[in-house]
Amino acid sequence: MPNGKEEFPMPRVEREEEKKELAPKKVMPEKEVEEIKKEKEPIEIERKFLVKELPENLERYPHKEISQGYIAIAEDGTEVRIRKVSREIKGKERNEYYQTIKSGGEKIREEIETRISKKQFEALWPATEDKRIEKTRYDIRHETGTIELDVFKGDLEGLVTTEMEFDSEEKSNEIEPPEWFGEEVTEDEKFKNKNLATFGNPLEEEKGSEK
Secondary structure (H helix, E strand, O other), rough: HHHHOOOOOOOOOOOOHHHHHHHOOOOOOOOHHHHHHHHHHHHHEEEEEOOOOOOOOHHHOOEEEEEEEEEOOOOOOOOOEEEEEEEEEEOOOEEEEEEEOOOOOOOOOEEEEEEEEEHHHHHHHHOOOOOEEEEEEEEEEOOEEEEEEEOOOOOOOOOOEEEEOOHHHHHHOOOOOOOOOOEOOOOOOHHHHHHHHOOOOOOHHHHHHHH
């Protein structure tokens, strides 16, 4: 005991970092993990219809030209496509390019879309030969959101379809389609865009079989 004084060890003060390391880690139940994963997955919920008659003054609605082709279509329905979207803005044409991966399915599907460059699009476009569609898409406002009306061109000329996207399956079931909508084809594989691009217009086949 120097200087006749008894020394006591100073109490050790734990740092906040050490406390965090020593604290028991909470393990999230597997079920909760799966639910979070589902919430983060990009999901597309839509219904698709044929069109009995075109809305009046169609040209007054915002519209764009779409050229898209399919690079790969798997047996389970998963598809990889590229798309060029052209729209006129202040008298000038503006082009955007996308690559999209969609899962198989009917009303509910996973979708991941990525912007790509013009150079990337042009490099991939030859791989889509014989699996392409061209259409003009009109965006029509509706009380539940936006109706996407597609007027097809080229080999699919004469075909007109419309799609409505929803935030949830419940909302998709509540919608009352406008009167100008025709038969619903959401679950008809023949009217999937990838099959239109590959096999052509199913309405033409039906006309041929009726003769």
